[in-house]
Amino acid sequence: MKEMWEEFKNFAMKGNALDLAIGVIIGAAFTPIVSTLVANILMPIIGYITAGVNFSNLAIEPVEAVEIKYGLFLNAIIQFLITAVALFFLIKGINIIRRPAPAAPPPPTQSEIYLKEIRDALVKGKA
Incomplete structure (x- = not known):
């Protein structure tokens, strides 16, 4: 049992698994924001543009x-x-923050x- 726990801990703490977990949590947190943005701001503007x-x-x-x-499907595509795009820029910013400092030049x-x-x-x- 202890070996399985250690194996799970190693898996969970790997960068990819941790990044995936963070992405899922952040994605879930962004869903209501994006839903509101699409339904209440973007779609009325698009509706205005399309008469x-x-x-x-x-x-x-x-x-x-x-x-x-198919209109609901179009809304879902726009929301996706x-x-x-929002997650791309968020993760790009996180990666910039997490980027290690450049190593000091060798002596x-x-x-x-x-x-x-x-x-x-x-x-x-000469002087």
């Missing part, structure tokens, strides 16, 4: 009492695209130290 068309009312009625509501080798001393001596001798 009052309400996408959620668009449907094909091949026979009575049967509707293919906005969510994907100069003994040869470089000697060459600098020779250069300095030559410059001093």
Whole structure:
């Protein structure tokens, strides 16, 4: 049992699993925000541009009492695209913050130290 727990802990703490968990949580948190943005801001603007068309009312009625509501599907696609773009920029920002600082340059080798001393001596001798 302990070995299985250790294996699970190693799996859960790997970068990819942790990133996935964070992505799911953040995605769930963004869903109501994006839903409201699409339903109350973007779709009315698109409806205004398209002369009052309400996408959620668009449907094909091949026979009575049967509707293919493709307008709701269009709303879902717009909502998905906005969510994907928002998450892309959010994760891009997190990755910039988490990026490790660049490593310090290695100390100069003994040869470089000697060459600098020779250069300095030559410059001093010309002055």
